[in-house]
Amino acid sequence: MIRHLSRLAMALLGLYACAIGALFLGQRNLEYPTSQQRATAAEANLVGFQDLVLTTPDGETLVAWWKPPQPGKAVIIYFHGNGGTLWSRRLRAHALTKTGRGLLMVSYRGYSGSTGSPTETGLHTDALTAYNWVTQSYEASRLVTYGESLGTGVAVRLATERSIAGLILDAPYTSTADVASKVYWYVPVGLLMLDQFRSLDIIQRVKAPILIMHGTRDPVVPFEFGEKLFRAAPEPKTFLRLEGVGHSSNLERGGLKAVDDFVGAIETRAELELPIHP
Template sequence: MAFLRFLMGFLALGTVGYLALVLVVYLSQSSYLYPSASEPVPPGAAEKAGFEAVAIETEDGIRIHGWWKPPQPGRALILYFHGNGGNLLNRAERARMLTEEGRGLLLVSYRGYSGAGGTPSEEGLRRDALAAYRFLSSYDPARIVVYGESLGSGVGVRLASERRVGGVILDAPFTSVPDVARRVFWYLPVDLLARDRYRSIDRIGAIGAPLLILHGEEDGLIPVALGERLFAAAKEPKRFVALPGVDHVGVLEEGGLPHARALLAEVERSFASAASGLDRR
């Protein structure tokens, strides 16, 4: 009898501890999903990198920050959404790489990032993406190529499923937040706990523009298998590039850039062909 009481007490204590852990993870999940770099960007940093600093107001009154460079004639225009650990400063080299052939780029940071107000959330980042898209409203959507990196892939997939674009590049994308979280918190009911889900797997089929997915085979954060599942759910035209020996953060720099440029060139040819057809009418 004494042993039974001990066992029941032990199980009760374990249950209380488990429920406390579930509560802690539930309440702190935003800090895992959005470890934002909230420090303001130093004045002149955009100009030093060859861009113009811009402020973009969202429909709910948040002013987010971006770096902007218009495209040269006939070149594509990249709308770049960075990952959850990114910001304007630490994506400056990527912005330079993507624009060095005359292409335009709007590198946008989210609410709560790079000195912007507000608190990140899935709906908030959707509004940020829509505001960035509106910023480019003077350009033909057929020139716009969405580039979504890691968390930004979820932002980019949703935007491209709801608005017209000329192409989509996804860098280390995922199917959904619970699918990623389950690898770390395998002992928790993550499907029940996740507030922000970014279910790209449910939305990518609505994208009709040419799609390129880049994924490092040694990605320890978002396994390449999730990128492959997302690719399988997408429509043609599409291409998947697995990069041997590449981890989560080096996709563009360690082999992805030529493939990204090929997709951008494809969009430019398509846009030029359509414009030429209109001129002949």
């Protein structure tokens, strides 16, 4: 009996080890479910937008949509979620620019026709590339970064390393490791996950106003993760609690007015030439 139980335990341990190995090897496919669906701004019916191709310092080419701002308006750099595409965010591109604001919506490496394969380091390089392109023509005092889901980690890190006027986080997490641990509770995620986007560890370095919005019924990134990140964030900061809203519709279901007000205050501050830092 003891020998039989020992063999059973070894077999189960072997199966567990195989499962862990498979998850480790395939983790980036799970974290970045890339889509090659590519669409032009014209196909998305985005009037005033143009298609761009940006080249990163490491030689990748990034597909992007760009609409320049009207005089006195801010420029938003938008970083989408891990399952997003430019096409899936075409309505947001329209909503965020209908008052004359500029928008650069970037497709990460490996997504929507951009070359390369996504990694945390690679996405940070993509963000820096987008930032550098915009700031060739526009002042940082009018620049707002908008991160959605996975993109919140990209936006937070960029905001800790470059000057911006405002940071918008839509359904943010403390780290992607924390999110993964909710699903793969039986795996030592903190030890094995390669790309953890640890926003909680760095958000206190942000020196610009922050708007965080999170739905209370988010099935992907728990609402309490957004609350915890907000508590760690420096002032000035605003938290928008969206009752009954899920993961990917915060802007559409109550968030757009908060975003308009937040960006409008930045535009007013820039017009008055007031400092962008608290």
